[in-house]
Every structure is written in structure tokens, then in C-alpha cells.
Amino acid sequence: MTTSSTPAPFPDYGFQQVLSQRAARDRAGSVEQISRDPDTRRLSLLSAAGWQLDASRHLLQPDSLQSLLEFAHASGVLDEREALFDGSTLNTTEDRPVLHTLLRSNNSHKAVASEFAAVQSTLARMDTWVTGIHSGDHPGYSGQRITDIVNIGIGGSDLGPRMVVEALKPYHRAECRVHFCANVDPDDLHSLLPGLSPETTLFIICSKTLRTEETLYNARRARQWLLDAGVPQSALYKHFLAVSTNLQAAAEFGIPADNILPMWDWVGGRYSLWSAIGWSIAFAIGMDGFRELLAGAREMDAHFRDAPAEQNMPLRLSLLEIWYVNFLHAQVHAVIPYYQHLTRLPAFLQQLSMESNGKRVNHLGESVSYATAPVLWGDVGTNGQHSFHQLLHQGTLLCPVDFIFVTDTGSSVDPEGKRRLLANGLSQARALMVGRNEADSRASLVARGIAADKAAALAPHLVIPGNRPCSTLSTPVLSPAALGALLALYEHKTFFSGRFWQINSFDQWGVELGKAMGAEIYAALNGQIASFDPSTDALIESGDA
Numbered sequence: 001m002t003t004s005s006t007p008a009p010f011p012d013y014g015f016q017q018v019l020s021q022r023a024a025r026d027r028a029g030s031v032e033q034i035s036r037d038p039d040t041r042r043l044s045l046l047s048a049a050g051w052q053l054d055a056s057r058h059l060l061q062p063d064s065l066q067s068l069l070e071f072a073h074a075s076g077v078l079d080e081r082e083a084l085f086d087g088s089t090l091n092t093t094e095d096r097p098v099l100h101t102l103l104r105s106n107n108s109h110k111a112v113a114s115e116f117a118a119v120q121s122t123l124a125r126m127d128t129w130v131t132g133i134h135s136g137d138h139p140g141y142s143g144q145r146i147t148d149i150v151n152i153g154i155g156g157s158d159l160g161p162r163m164v165v166e167a168l169k170p171y172h173r174a175e176c177r178v179h180f181c182a183n184v185d186p187d188d189l190h191s192l193l194p195g196l197s198p199e200t201t202l203f204i205i206c207s208k209t210l211r212t213e214e215t216l217y218n219a220r221r222a223r224q225w226l227l228d229a230g231v232p233q234s235a236l237y238k239h240f241l242a243v244s245t246n247l248q249a250a251a252e253f254g255i256p257a258d259n260i261l262p263m264w265d266w267v268g269g270r271y272s273l274w275s276a277i278g279w280s281i282a283f284a285i286g287m288d289g290f291r292e293l294l295a296g297a298r299e300m301d302a303h304f305r306d307a308p309a310e311q312n313m314p315l316r317l318s319l320l321e322i323w324y325v326n327f328l329h330a331q332v333h334a335v336i337p338y339y340q341h342l343t344r345l346p347a348f349l350q351q352l353s354m355e356s357n358g359k360r361v362n363h364l365g366e367s368v369s370y371a372t373a374p375v376l377w378g379d380v381g382t383n384g385q386h387s388f389h390q391l392l393h394q395g396t397l398l399c400p401v402d403f404i405f406v407t408d409t410g411s412s413v414d415p416e417g418k419r420r421l422l423a424n425g426l427s428q429a430r431a432l433m434v435g436r437n438e439a440d441s442r443a444s445l446v447a448r449g450i451a452a453d454k455a456a457a458l459a460p461h462l463v464i465p466g467n468r469p470c471s472t473l474s475t476p477v478l479s480p481a482a483l484g485a486l487l488a489l490y491e492h493k494t495f496f497s498g499r500f501w502q503i504n505s506f507d508q509w510g511v512e513l514g515k516a517m518g519a520e521i522y523a524a525l526n527g528q529i530a531s532f533d534p535s536t537d538a539l540i541e542s543g544d545a
Contacts, residue, residue: 153206156269296484435466
């Protein structure tokens with residue numbers, strides 16, 4: 001195939017011209033007609049690790065999909081999957097391997113045998129602590145059993161564990177409650193502490209270096225809360241665990257080595273919930289539940305690694321992302337779970353997608369001339385129906401949507417309510433596709449008793465153009481295994497997209513500058529003379545005590 005002389009919208013491997021032409025054709029097509037095509041149905045229904053993907057409601061005709069699959073083969077990204085398992089240095093800017101898949105593996109490649117042994121040892125230590133807390137064998141300083149666990153961390157040390165603990169609420173153990181504190185805003189911890197007892201509360205400090213500003217600040221405040229309540233300095237260790245590599249800083253804080261589990265530089269924060277960072281998850285659902293979560297992710301890992309391109313679910317989601325971002329020029333993507341306990345999933349996926357692939361240079365450090373990660377957003381259904389769904393149905397943005405459904409309504413304590421929830425979600429997906437034309441809008445107004453002339457004037461405001469794309473992901477029950485598989489699915493989708501864009505999905509240098517500036521501005525807020533820019537200086541002056 002010949003390549004157009006115009007700048008490539010992404011590294012196209014010779015497919016730019018045909019994909020651009022088909023994108024223009026498909027953009028003008030009908031999602032509903034495409035979805036009814038037998039070839040579309042055959043090619044667009046995929047299954048993996050207990051999840052079903054229906055990718056038929058898209059502006060993507062079967063021949064366009066076939067070209068995308070050919071592009072995937074030509075790009076070589078399928079051959080790069082093994083690098084996530086064998087210890088290859090995928091994170092080139094930090095000279096690190098990327099091995100979050102090893103955290104849920106049940107066997108090791110010989111190249112990473114020592115790392116696998118460290119993971120298994122850490123899981124065993126996690127198990128000992130979880131069992132000890134649940135049984136009361138690890139009480140607080142006064143001899144009372146621990147009833148509340150507070151995870152103090154931020155970013156990947158908070159978003160993943162917090163999301164999973166919320167998502168698996170039906171599987172929580174009765175032995176203890178799990179809470180989270182991340183924000184440096186004092187109100188975050190202040191609002192949490194009044195409901196806790198110092199005698200029965202255990203804090204987990206999650207920070208690789210124990211120097212993360214927000215985490216360290218909150219940890220110090222938690223320690224002072226314990227001291228103020230009469231906990232002896234010598235007994236603080238009974239109320240603190242840590243996940244860190246900085247044993248010296250932990251010891252200075254009062255946390256002994258036996259209370260610390262490791263973090264490894266081959267696991268990025270947004271991929272770390274499977275590690276000891278998931279300690280809070282294990283306390284919430286038990287170690288058996290945590291291992292089930294790992295097993296679900298492991299099953300998706302196997303699918304990602306072995307499934308052919310045509311049936312590979314992470315690849316399909318990635319190819320859809322490439323299609324919309326680089327050929328149909330969509331800049332946003334919505335994820336809408338119709339399951340209340342997944343309320344924090346969009347926030348988790350925001351970090352996974354935008355911190356991984358929100359990059360402007362390729363792996364060689366060269367500026368890219370094409371779009372990379374879209375803005376990812378969303379909320380739990382049906383809440384979004386009464387806020388941002390207006391934009392989805394009648395706005396001017398092209399915004400592909402992932403709807404996530406838990407379909408076994410009969411297993412709920414309120415089957416009627418779950419059927420209503422599912423009906424709402426399915427109706428939103430259908431409404432995005434079919435819309436409502438002006439004639440039907442006018443007829444609906446007349447049926448309400450509105451005069452014909454007024455109905456004609458109002459009808460354009462009721463028109464919903466439809467023809468808006470979406471995928472549906474569904475599973476019968478959101479078990480720990482099903483959740484693990486879902487999260488691994490999006491991890492692998494993110495990997496594929498990053499490789500297509502030829503960027504490093506595993507660093508996050510963009511968050512560093514604000515941290516450095518924050519230290520300088522904090523000093524200025526405390527009286528140190530400094531000048532920045534007129535707006536910042538004015539706000540600093542207005543904040544003077």
C-alpha cells in the first residue's frame with residue numbers, strides 16, 4: 001500500500017491511506033446498520049475471563065476492522081506482549097523492566113525467577129498479617145483487637161486499592177473496616193478520625209520512598225493523633241504498617257522492618273494494586289479473596305498473551321481507541337459502569353490511561369505529530385443520565401462510550417431494582433445508537449396534547465441524532481476474579497495503545513514539575529521572600545496569615 005504524503009496521524013506502517021479513506025466513509029455511515037451486518041456481529045462479539053465484549057455499535061465497518069487487524073500485525077505490537085512477562089526494559093527512560101503481570105503469576109520465567117520468589121514471599125507475609133489481624137492475634141497497644149484499617153497513600157497507592165475495596169463491598173469480611181486517606185488537605189484525615197478509636201486503628205503507610213509529601217504529612221498527623229490519645233511511643237509499631245523500600249525512614253518513623261512489605265521499581269504505582277499496595281484490599285476481603293482477584297487478572301493475562309488478534313479483547317479495545325483518536329479525531333472517551341460499587345472505576349482508569357499515555361514525545365524523545373491518549377471520564381449509572389448524558393446524546397462532541405454491566409439481576413437482594421438499573425443502561429446504549437428524528441419528536445409532543453404549531457417549533461429541541469458509538473462489557477457477577485480480569489483488560493488495552501503510539505506508557509515525568517514548584521510556593525507561603533508571576537504572587541499575598 002502507498003503512504004500519503006501528508007503527515008501521518010500516527011505511526012501507520014503503510015496503512016494511513018486506506019484507514020483514512022475508510023474512516024471518512026464510516027464516519028458518514030450508520031451505527032445501527034453496521035451493527036446489524038452479520039459480519040459485524042461475527043467479528044465484534046468477544047469473550048475472555050468471564051467478560052463479554054459487544055463492539056458492534058461502532059462507526060467501523062467489517063472491512064475497516066480487518067484493515068485495523070492487519071495494521072496490528074504489521075506494527076509488531078503483538079510480538080511485544082512477551083516483554084511484559086520476561087523482564088525486558090520497557091520503561092526506557094527509567095531503565096526499568098515492567099513486571100506487574102508477575103504480581104499475579106503462578107509461575108516464573110527464568111529471567112525473573114528472583115523477582116517471582118520475592119513476590120511469593122511478600123504474599124505469604126501479607127497472609128500472615130491479614131490472618132493475624134482478622135483473628136485478633138495482632139492487637140493494638142492496649143490489647144484490643146484491630147477493627148479499622150486506614151490506608152494512607154496517594155496516586156496509585158490510593159486509587160487502585162480504594163476502587164477495589166469499594167467495588168468488592170459485597171465480599172467484605174466482618175473482622176475489620178477499611179478506610180482511605182490521600183489528600184494533603186487536612187479535612188481528608190480530620191473527617192475520618194472522629195469515627196475511629198486510637199486503640200483499635202491500624203494505619204498502612206504506602207510510599208516507596210516514604211518521602212511523598214501528601215503521604216508523609218498525613219502519616220505524621222496520624223502518629224500525632226495516636227500519641228495525643230495516650231499511645232506510648234514505644235507501642236506505636238502496633239498501629240503502623242508500611243509498604244516501602246526505605247527501611248531507614250520507616251525505622252525513624254517508628255515502624256520496624258517486620259511491619260514493612262516491599263515495593264519494587266519494576267512496578268509502577270498505577271499498576272501496583274496487585275502488590276503489597278493491595279494490603280488494604282486483603283484486609284477488606286481476606287487473603288482468599290485477594291488471591292481470587294489475582295487469579296482473574298492472571299486469566300486475562302493469558303488471554304492477552306495468547307489469543308489471536310481477531311479474538312483478543314484488549315487489542316480490540318485498543319484498536320477502537322486508535323480508530324477514534326487518530327482517524328475520527330475524537331478527543332474524549334467515557335466509561336460508564338452500571339453498578340454502584342464501581343463508582344470509582346472511572347477515576348482509576350483516568351490515571352491508568354492518561355498518566356500512562358498522556359505523552360507528547362515518543363520513546364526516542366521526539367515530538368509526536370499525532371494525538372495520543374484521549375481525556376477519559378465518566379461516572380456510575382444512572383447518576384450520569386441526569387447530568388452529562390445530555391452532552392452524549394445532543395452535544396457536538398464525538399465521544400465513544402464503554403458501558404459496563406453486571407447482568408445477573410436475580411442474584412441481587414433486590415432483583416427488581418437491578419432489573420431497572422440494567423434496563424436504564426441498555427436503553428442508554430440503544431438511544432445513543434438509534435436516536436430520535438424530528439418527525440418522531442413532533443409526534444411525541446402532539447401525543448402529549450401540545451398544539452401542532454407549537455410541537456413543530458419545539459421538535460428540533462427534542463431531536464437526538466443518534467449514530468453515536470459505544471461498546472458494552474458485561475459479566476454475570478462482579479466477583480473478585482471478574483474485577484481482576486476487568487482491570488487487567490484495561491491495563492493491556494493501555495499497553496497496546498502505547499505501543500501503537502510508540503510512547504513510553506510506564507513513566508510519568510509530567511507530574512514532577514508541579515511538585516517542585518509546590519515546594520517553592522510553600523516556602524513563600526511561610527514567609528520566604530520569593531517572586532513567581534503576578535497571578536501566583538497575588539494569591540500568595542492573599543493567603544498570608
